[in-house]
Amino acid sequence: EILGAIEEMLSPQQQILKGRRVLVTSGPTHEPIDPVRFIANRSSGKQGHAIAAAARAAGAEVVLVSGPAEVADPQGVRTLHVESARDMMAAVEENLPVDCAIFAAAVADWRVADASDQKIKKDAGGAPTLHLVENPDILASIARHHTLRPRLVVGFAAETEQVVAHAKAKRERKGCDWIVANDVSPATGIMGGDLNTVHLVSAAGVEDWPSASKAEVARRLVARIAAALGEAGR
Amino acid sequence: EILGAIEEMLSPQQQILKGRRVLVTSGPTHEPIDPVRFIANRSSGKQGHAIAAAARAAGAEVVLVSGPAEVADPQGVRTLHVESARDMMAAVEENLPVDCAIFAAAVADWRVADASDQKIKKDAGGAPTLHLVENPDILASIARHHTLRPRLVVGFAAETEQVVAHAKAKRERKGCDWIVANDVSPATGIMGGDLNTVHLVSAAGVEDWPSASKAEVARRLVARIAAALGEAGR
Numbered sequence: 001e002i003l004g005a006i007e008e009m010l011s012p013q014q015q016i017l018k019g020r021r022v023l024v025t026s027g028p029t030h031e032p033i034d035p036v037r038f039i040a041n042r043s044s045g046k047q048g049h050a051i052a053a054a055a056r057a058a059g060a061e062v063v064l065v066s067g068p069a070e071v072a073d074p075q076g077v078r079t080l081h082v083e084s085a086r087d088m089m090a091a092v093e094e095n096l097p098v099d100c101a102i103f104a105a106a107v108a109d110w111r112v113a114d115a116s117d118q119k120i121k122k123d124a125g126g127a128p129t130l131h132l133v134e135n136p137d138i139l140a141s142i143a144r145h146h147t148l149r150p151r152l153v154v155g156f157a158a159e160t161e162q163v164v165a166h167a168k169a170k171r172e173r174k175g176c177d178w179i180v181a182n183d184v185s186p187a188t189g190i191m192g193g194d195l196n197t198v199h200l201v202s203a204a205g206v207e208d209w210p211s212a213s214k215a216e217v218a219r220r221l222v223a224r225i226a227a228a229l230g231e232a233g234r
Numbered sequence: 235e236i237l238g239a240i241e242e243m244l245s246p247q248q249q250i251l252k253g254r255r256v257l258v259t260s261g262p263t264h265e266p267i268d269p270v271r272f273i274a275n276r277s278s279g280k281q282g283h284a285i286a287a288a289a290r291a292a293g294a295e296v297v298l299v300s301g302p303a304e305v306a307d308p309q310g311v312r313t314l315h316v317e318s319a320r321d322m323m324a325a326v327e328e329n330l331p332v333d334c335a336i337f338a339a340a341v342a343d344w345r346v347a348d349a350s351d352q353k354i355k356k357d358a359g360g361a362p363t364l365h366l367v368e369n370p371d372i373l374a375s376i377a378r379h380h381t382l383r384p385r386l387v388v389g390f391a392a393e394t395e396q397v398v399a400h401a402k403a404k405r406e407r408k409g410c411d412w413i414v415a416n417d418v419s420p421a422t423g424i425m426g427g428d429l430n431t432v433h434l435v436s437a438a439g440v441e442d443w444p445s446a447s448k449a450e451v452a453r454r455l456v457a458r459i460a461a462a463l464g465e466a467g468r
């Protein structure tokens with residue numbers, strides 16, 4: 001009975017996000033070292049793309065800002081392709097205002113301070129040292145936006161230890177409403193895999209969701225977003 | 235007439251590498267910074283995989299040692315998947331002896347000296363500095379192998395300036411027979427693209443090949459390899 005009720009709520013007929021504008025970021029960012037080398041991360045884009053697709057299926061107008069992801073653009077979703085964290089920040093800002101923003105991308109915390117215009121030669125005086133500088137903090141910037149803060153701002157936390165503790169601290173520090181936290185230690189197979197096991201951290205506390213496909217996690221998150229936006233009124 | 239002769243020579247009926255063992259490396263390598271971040275490069279694996287497929291079509295027994303490439307494993311080719319330069323080196327050594335080795339992978343020159351077991355936290359004291367150390371030089375090691383040097387060792391040079399000059403110097407420095415050199419400046423679209431424009435650098439001099447599909451460059455290179463191995467006798 002409960003399952004049936006959930007399925008009905010999630011069925012494509014139920015346009016629970018109709019009339020809402022939703023922005024999703026997804027995938028990794030690539031930060032250049034020189035024209036051929038870059039710093040990357042293991043995000044495949046599967047979870048973020050699944051959220052964009054689920055929001056679209058629920059009737060939302062969706063903008064997906066995607067780094068170089070492994071997965072194809074979701075059908076019916078306007079997808080903007082970016083490489084670096086700075087590119088992603090600019091694309092996000094250009095697409096405000098939205099009702100809800102979901103920052104699922106694994107944005108590089110740092111970029112190389114002095115990226116080279118030419119390929120760095122191996123024989124040019126020993127191994128280089130890469131000095132990193134902090135990238136813009138997209139989640140915190142949008143969550144604390146003075147004029148265009150979305151009503152619901154959802155961040156992600158990919159951790160390899162103390163997952164929930166780090167996620168709670170991140171929620172406070174960034175000023176967002178929810179954090180979707182998961183353990184991306186290589187042994188979990190979550191990064192790049194099709195399953196996800198997440199914890200939803202909000203002001204109300206922590207929910208431990210059962211392990212499920214990334215598509216199912218996305219549908220569940222979209223249902224929660226619709227409920228939260230509904231409570232807040234149109 | 236010339237085209238027809240070339241096509242006949244390259245047709246699948248012509249098993250010009252029958253009885254030969256060929257090893258090909260392809261794709262980028264990924265060098266870990268921590269469990270979720272790594273240093274990568276823009277190699278798609280298209281050219282190396284095309285060479286492995288062409289050598290197989292010409293009747294060779296092919297081993298492909300591939301980093302995390304964007305393209306699928308070629309049919310009928312034993313493909314070994316590796317991540318880092320050190321993994322690739324080990325896989326290459328384990329698969330000697332071969333008649334010909336073609337090192338098309340874009341192997342990272344450096345890795346991070348002190349990769350972290352846990353995700354590096356952003357708030358743990360400012361932006362980190364990445365100290366790099368040199369990776370093993372697969373091409374030079376195999377080209378100068380005391381007991382198992384393949385009869386024909388082919389390296390690749392991906393350059394963004396002074397392409398041929400760098401490739402000539404690289405051939406001397408590494409001790410290999412041929413260098414296939416190309417210009418991978420972003421404006422050329424070669425890295426990740428379907429076309430390639432290469433220069434074949436050997437002891438005899440430099441040949442400038444016309445721009446062609448990576449599959450065509452692969453067939454042409456395989457024909458040249460078969461001729462060189464034939465001249466050297468079985």
